[in-house]
Amino acid sequence: MTSLVDNDDERGAEIPNRQVLAFMFRHWIEEPGRFALILAFMLGSILCDLTIPWATRALVDTVGRADHPVDKAWIAWATLSGLYLGYWILRLYMFRLSNGYYSRIMARMVTRAFRRVQDFSSDWHASTFAGATVRRVGRAMWGYDSASDSMLWGLIPTFIVLAGLSISIGLHWFWAGVFVAVLVTVFAVYNVAMINLYIRPANLAANALDSGIGAALADALSGNAVVKSFGAEDREARRFEAHVDRWRNAQRRTWNRGNNVGLGQNLMMVALQAGLTGFLVHAWSKGQATPGDVAFAVTSFIVMAGYLRTFGENTRNLQKGLDDMSDVASYMRTPPQLADRAQATAFRGQSGAVVFDKVTFGYDRQAYPLYENFSLAIAPGERVALVGSTGAGKSTFVKLLQRLYDVDEGRILIDGQDIAGVTQASLRRAIAVVPQDPNLFHRTIAENIAYARPEATMEEIILAAKRARAHDFIARLPLGYDTAVGERGVKLSGGERQRVAIARAFLADAPILVLDEATSSLDVETERQVQAAMEELMAGRTTVVIAHRLSTIRHADRILVFEGGRVIEEGGHFELVAKGGAYARLNAVAEALA
Structure with a gap:
């Protein structure tokens, strides 16, 4: 039995991170004023954080002076306290501004993804699990939230603070600054490399299985009547549990890999603490640093450690958020398979004259075209029935008429207008379908x-x-x-x-009506009611009827017998029966089964 995850639809989109980042950044700059204000609050809070070690150094040196300058000590204390207060106030307003900003972006993202998926072709939807698509669009919305938080409030401040402190340390103690800069660079490269090469593959596999959970749910729940009719509830539950188990194992593998990477991060943080404070203790022992300088080093490490502790987590969350957005980013980069032409106009026909003019068409999965140089004309108001075996080309005729697919060669005209040159929405409003x-x-x-x-x-x-x-x-x-x-x-x-x-x-009230075997599954009494309603509906309209029950099309103006994408017979019911050809044989079988 084929698993859901074996389907191409379940592998998920693996597009480069830079493309997903560009997708995210485009959403950021749609409100440039709000984005700039949020960045201003963020940079203000970072400046406070960078200044705190220097304020700590000033306070320790002041209180350590022999002349006991109380006033200066209180000023140093007020400065340090003010920086802490400013840091938290700026971050508070930064997050308050972000709340509305984020929610609007997430709303735009999910609605645009919905619009794009709606624009994809019928063939795309037929090949794609609806439940998986729902899961992906919802996951992308929260993936944006996670990735934006990690980038804006985690990684950007981290890089600025670490670079700033490395430079400020280096200005006073060159080799200490070099040590910090090298170790921070190694830390960053290690995290990015491990997350891309070690964690991301596991995360993409877990995401694909997560999409499969939505697909499995939708597949089973939409077929609940069939499940119940076979008493298969336990079987479906076991099938679903097996899929969830595969997801659970994949997700655990992702988390375990994150923990493994964390071991290396912690070792480098210990090295940073020991090395930086060791430099300053050594300088103090040589009389080259004051107690305030040592306090500066300790405070700098505390500030850096706070950012470094979350660096790995932020990097992982950023990558997971990008992976969660990758499917929708891929959707937005994928043009609709069937798009309106640049100069498309609204369909203006009213009479319903249909012409297939030397049409050639084949499905992607077929080696040969179904229709080849196919021509047919249907007069306004004519009732035409299409009959033939499965795969003969009846349903394809209707799909091409609605422009659910584009023809490979030739053209289709309705009231003299090439349907490839009109908007799809206006064309389909002119064709009423009763499936x-x-x-x-x-x-x-x-x-x-x-x-x-x-x-x-x-x-x-x-x-x-x-x-x-x-x-x-x-x-x-x-x-x-x-x-x-x-x-x-x-x-x-x-x-x-x-x-x-x-x-x-x-x-x-469309000029063209398509009836796709609209009474085949009804009881006799209901069929009479529906047939009477359809007779009234067909009055004055060009009507195309796809029929397997030949008793419903005896009064059609013309019956077309399809075989292999060609019309091999056409005429009225009694005329075709009298010919003794393919239609006569179909009619004989239908009467024998009646």
Whole structure:
């Protein structure tokens, strides 16, 4: 059995850190004034931190003087205390400003990711676990929070403070400054190298398995009816537990590697403490340093140690945040697979004349094109039925008509307009589709009907429901049109979902109608009601019907028999039966099974 993590969708995006950092930085500078103010508070707090060792040195030297200068001692004390107070006040306001700034960026990030994913092609969505995508987008939002905190409030201040203290120490005790600078540089290089080469691979593997948890949840919960019908709850629970166990082991490996890296960090911190204070004690023993200088060295180490202790953690959190954002950063760098042309105009047709003009098209996974030099014309208002075996090209015809895929060669015209030159949204508003299994949103019935035209009035929604033979069953519901239908419409029967979809199509009032085997799964009585509603819906519209039940298309103006991406027969029902060809054989089988 193939595991979820074996799917290409579950490996996650591994793009260079610089690209994810650029993605994060673009979000920072969208509010330049707020960003600059936050940086000003941050730099102010860093300046206080850099000055504290010098203020400590001044206080210790003052209180150690033989002349006992009390006033100067209190001034030195006030200076040191003021620096501590200033540090915390500046950081407090820095974080208060950041709260609104961060939340707005996170909101923009998740909404833009949603828009981009919505723009991706139907083929992309068919190949991608929806649950994994949900997990990735949510993880990126919090990954930004973690990475920004680590960068702005952790690593940038750390580099400034460590560089500043190394320079200030070196100005007074050259070799001590060199020692600090070298050790801090080794510490930084060690952390960055270990996190990129040792921790990041484990983290990416854990992220992929984390996405798989969302995929596994969505896969099992969306198929809950099938699970229950086979009494497979325990089996699904065991399958999910096995996946969670794989994630748990991967996450533990990531954390353990972090602890391993921490051992080297701690050893270097001990070396820094011993070396820096050792330099100053040696200088004091030679009469080259005062007690205040030693206090300066100790305080400098305490300040540096505070930053170094969090340096490794901040570096790990930054890398984890970048890894968490990498999928969404990859989404934002990936152009939609099917985009509007630069000069695309709105579709303006009304009659519904359809022309396939020498169209060649093949799916990426196929060695040969399905359609090759395919031409077909459908007159305005004509009812055309497409029949044929699975894979013959019927559904592809409709997908190309909606421009869910672009043709490889040739063109498709609707009312004389090349559909590749109009906006996708305006084109699809001109084509109403009633699928075999209507997908309703977990919203009210009124909202589902109005999805075709959100600005519709309640009177227009009710009229559409009446024309779709849906009003009576809706009126019997306790909340009527305010009834929530459940995820994918599971609270409604198949016939009720079909009639809501037909009401939606009535409200769309599009010139072209596509009926994709819309009555195949209904009982006889419900089928009659739905068929009557569809007859009214088809009136005056160009209609394309995909049918397997041939009894539903006897009155079509033209029946097209597809085979291998070609139309091998066309005509009326009785004409094709009389020919004794492929359609006649399909009809004979259908009558035998009836």
